Amino acid sequence: MAGAMDTLVRLERTIAERRSASPQESYVAKLHDRGLPVIARKLGEEGVEAVVAGLSGDRAELTAEAADLLFHLLVLLGARDVPLADVLAELDRRQGVSGLAEKAARKED
Numbered sequence: 069m070a071g072a073m074d075t076l077v078r079l080e081r082t083i084a085e086r087r088s089a090s091p092q093e094s095y096v097a098k099l100h101d102r103g104l105p106v107i108a109r110k111l112g113e114e115g116v117e118a119v120v121a122g123l124s125g126d127r128a129e130l131t132a133e134a135a136d137l138l139f140h141l142l143v144l145l146g147a148r149d150v151p152l153a154d155v156l157a158e159l160d161r162r163q164g165v166s167g168l169a170e171k172a173a174r175k176e177d
């Protein structure tokens with residue numbers, strides 16, 4: 069099985085390649101054809117579906133919805149030219165910084 073990062077990096081590349089395909093043959097191309105607002109709305113819908121699955125679905129349902137959410141997040145990142153590597157670097161930067169401590173520091177500003 070590929071590592072989690074391998075999977076996401078490969079999917080990011082696939083999405084970039086499929087953007088220029090025919091919208092009749094490619095869901096990624098179809099989303100881009102419909103434009104950024106549709107891509108963003110789709111991500112929001114998938115987020116809500118993941119929330120619902122997290123609250124009332126079973127683990128298989130949450131797993132499937134989480135996959136949809138990650139996929140559509142990568143589509144939005146690609147559409148805005150934000151590399152996955154930048155998101156991962158931001159997470160690395162936060163590593164070891166407690167979310168509570170970070171929030172408290174922000175409130176002091």
Ligand SMILES: N=c1c2ncn([C@@H]3O[C@H](COP(=O)(O)OP(=O)(O)OP(=O)(O)O)[C@@H](O)[C@H]3O)c2ncn1[C@@H]1O[C@H](COP(=O)(O)O)[C@@H](O)[C@H]1O
Pocket residue numbers: 079082083086093094095096097135136139
């Ligand atoms: N990982 C995914 C992936 N996950 C989910 N989806 C699609 O995302 C859509 C999710 O929408 P919904 O669940 O709301 O279902 P829907 O009712 O069909 O959607 P709408 O009509 O409401 O837009 C479905 O059409 C799924 O098939 C994905 N489509 C593509 N990929 C990856 O992207 C690659 C390129 O795909 P194409 O661009 O289609 O070639 C594929 O090989 C996969 O690796």
